[in-house]
Amino acid sequence: MPTIPTEPAIQVAGLRKSYRSRSGDQLVLDDVDLVVPAGTVTALLGANGAGKTTTVGVLSTLLAPDAGTVRVAGHDVVREADAVRASIGVTGQVTAVDELLTGAENLRLMVRLAHLGRAEGRERVAELLERFALTDAADKPVSTYSGGMRRKLDLAMTLVSAPAVVFLDEPTTGLDPRSRRTLWDEVRALVAAGTTILLTTQYLEEADQLADQVAVLHGGRVVAQGTPDELKRVHDAGTLDDVFLALTEPAAATPAETTTTDQEAVR
Amino acid sequence: MTAVAIPPTHPTLRPRPVSDVLTMLGRSLLRAVRYPALTVFLVVGPLVMLVLLVYVFGGAFGAGVAPGVTPGADGRAAYLAFIAPTLLVITVVGGATSVATSAAMDAAGGIMARFRTMAISSGSVLSGMVLGFLVQALVAVVLVLGAAFAMGYRPDAGPSDWLALVGLLVLLGLALNWLCVAMGLHARSVESASNLPMVLLLLPFLGSGFVPVDTMPGPVRWFAEHQPFTPVIDTARGLLAGGAGLDGATVVQAVAWCVVIGVAGYVWARSLYRRERRL
Structure with missing residues (x-):
C-alpha cells in the first residue's frame, strides 16, 4: 500500500x-x-x-x-x-504493567480503556499474546514474569489501541x-504496517x-x-x-x- | 485509493468518564482479590483492638463511659457498646491509609505514566482507586461489625439509622480516600506513603473514640471537641444507639467535616496527578 x-x-x-x-x-x-x-x-x-x-x-x-x-x-x-x-502509544524505560494482574488481564485493561468492542478486544488480546509469545504465560501474574517477558507485555499493551x-x-x-x-522484528512489522516509530x-x-x-x-x-x-x-x-x-x-x-x-x- | 500517512483518530478513543471509572474500579477490585493480605489487614487491625480493648480493658473502663455500671461483665458490655462505632470508623480510616500506599505504588511504577499518555478520562485513574478501596473498607466494616455482634454487641438502631450510618461511613470513606490518594502521590516513596495517613489513625484516640471528652484536661479536651473525628464518631454512636443523645448540630458538623476534607483532598489529588514528574 x-x-x-x-x-x-x-x-x-x-x-x-x-x-x-x-x-x-x-x-x-x-x-x-x-x-x-x-x-x-x-x-x-x-x-x-x-x-x-x-x-x-x-x-x-x-x-x-x-x-x-x-x-x-x-x-x-x-x-x-x-x-x-x-x-500514540508509549513504552517507557520503567516497565508500565500491573504486577498483581496476569498478562491477559493487563491487556484486557488496555482493551477497555481503548473502548474496543468485546469481540474485537478478545481478538486483539489473543493476537498480541500470540505475537509476543506470551500465550502460555497469559494467565500467570506478571510478578512471576522474567524481565524480557515484562518488556514484551509492556509493548503489547502499548499496541492494543493500534497507535499511529x-x-x-x-x-x-x-x-x-x-x-x-x-523486538526488532516487531518494530519492522509495525513500520511495514504504516506505524511511525x-x-x-x-x-x-x-x-x-x-x-x-x-x-x-x-x-x-x-x-x-x-x-x-x-x-x-x-x-x-x-x-x-x-x-x-x-x-x-x-x-x-x-x-x-x-x-x-x-x-x-x-x- | 489515496492512502494517508496518518490514520484518522480512532473515534472510540474519545474519553468516556463513566466507562473509564468503572474499568479502573474493576482494576482496583481485581488487585484486592489478587492481594487479599491488604484487605485481611484492614479487618485484623480493628479486630485486635476490639478484642483487646473489650476483654482486657473493658471490665474496668465500662464504668468510666457508662456511670453506674459495675466493673466486670457489665463493664465489658458497656465498653463494647461505646467503642464498637469507633472501630467501624477506624476501619474506614484503615482503608484510606491503604489507598495512599496503592497510589504511591502506581506513581512509582510506570503504570500511572502510561495512563497519563492515554486518551482516557483523567479523573478515572484516581477515582477507580478511591472507589475500589471504599468497597474494601465497607466489606471490612461488615466483618468488624459481625465480630462485635459475636462478642455480644446489640445496637438499638432502626432501619433508617442503619441507612444513615451507611451514608455516613460512605461519605467519610470517600473524603478520607481522596485525602489519602493525595498524600500517597505527595509521598517521595512507597515506603513513606503511609506515614502521613497514620496521623489520621491517631485522631480517634484524641477525640471521643475511646473515652468521653469531658474526662480530658483543658487543652486536650479543646482539641478533641474541635477535630473532625469527634462529631463523626458521636454521630455513628448516636445512630447505632437508635438516635439516643444525638443532636442535629453534631450531625451537621460531621457531614460538614467530611465534605471539607473530601473536596480539599480531591482538589489536592487532582493537582498532584497533573503535576509533572521528572523523567
Whole structure:
C-alpha cells in the first residue's frame, strides 16, 4: 500500500525544556528540531543524560514544553493533548504493567480503556499474546514474569489501541540477544504496517539495523540528523559508533560540513 | 485509493468518564482479590483492638463511659457498646491509609505514566482507586461489625439509622480516600506513603473514640471537641444507639467535616496527578 505523506508524524521546532528544582533550573533541551516522516523509524541517540527521555516525555504529553512547537500525528501536544494521546502509544524505560494482574488481564485493561468492542478486544488480546509469545504465560501474574517477558507485555499493551505513532524509550535495554531480535522484528512489522516509530537507544547497532533516520542529541540540541549511511559519509566514519563519539565528545572537534556542528564550534 | 500517512483518530478513543471509572474500579477490585493480605489487614487491625480493648480493658473502663455500671461483665458490655462505632470508623480510616500506599505504588511504577499518555478520562485513574478501596473498607466494616455482634454487641438502631450510618461511613470513606490518594502521590516513596495517613489513625484516640471528652484536661479536651473525628464518631454512636443523645448540630458538623476534607483532598489529588514528574 503506497503512502503519500501529507504531514510528518512528528514535528519539533525550537523545543526548550528545563526542570525546576530547589537548587535552580536545569536546562535539558535547549533548542531541539526534529522531523519524523510518517511510516518511518527514527532512532534518537545521545549520551546518558542528553535528554532523550525528556524529549519522549514532551512528545507523549507527560511534560509540557517551555518553548517551541511540538506536533504529533497532526496535533499540538499542548493545545490538543487528548487528540495526541488518542494517536500514540508509549513504552517507557520503567516497565508500565500491573504486577498483581496476569498478562491477559493487563491487556484486557488496555482493551477497555481503548473502548474496543468485546469481540474485537478478545481478538486483539489473543493476537498480541500470540505475537509476543506470551500465550502460555497469559494467565500467570506478571510478578512471576522474567524481565524480557515484562518488556514484551509492556509493548503489547502499548499496541492494543493500534497507535499511529509509537514511542519506545530504550526498548531493548537489559534484553538478551534473542528477545532483542524479537523486538526488532516487531518494530519492522509495525513500520511495514504504516506505524511511525521514534525509539531511543544506547545501542548504535540497533539504530543501524532499524532506523531509516538517526538523530543525535547533544548539549540540548539535535546535532546531526540523517540516514545512518549519510551520517557515516559526512563524518567519514566506518560505523555509527564513530559518528556518535565524534559528535558527542565534550569538546567536539567535529567536521564543519553541517550547520549544526558549526554552531557547536562557535560555542 | 489515496492512502494517508496518518490514520484518522480512532473515534472510540474519545474519553468516556463513566466507562473509564468503572474499568479502573474493576482494576482496583481485581488487585484486592489478587492481594487479599491488604484487605485481611484492614479487618485484623480493628479486630485486635476490639478484642483487646473489650476483654482486657473493658471490665474496668465500662464504668468510666457508662456511670453506674459495675466493673466486670457489665463493664465489658458497656465498653463494647461505646467503642464498637469507633472501630467501624477506624476501619474506614484503615482503608484510606491503604489507598495512599496503592497510589504511591502506581506513581512509582510506570503504570500511572502510561495512563497519563492515554486518551482516557483523567479523573478515572484516581477515582477507580478511591472507589475500589471504599468497597474494601465497607466489606471490612461488615466483618468488624459481625465480630462485635459475636462478642455480644446489640445496637438499638432502626432501619433508617442503619441507612444513615451507611451514608455516613460512605461519605467519610470517600473524603478520607481522596485525602489519602493525595498524600500517597505527595509521598517521595512507597515506603513513606503511609506515614502521613497514620496521623489520621491517631485522631480517634484524641477525640471521643475511646473515652468521653469531658474526662480530658483543658487543652486536650479543646482539641478533641474541635477535630473532625469527634462529631463523626458521636454521630455513628448516636445512630447505632437508635438516635439516643444525638443532636442535629453534631450531625451537621460531621457531614460538614467530611465534605471539607473530601473536596480539599480531591482538589489536592487532582493537582498532584497533573503535576509533572521528572523523567
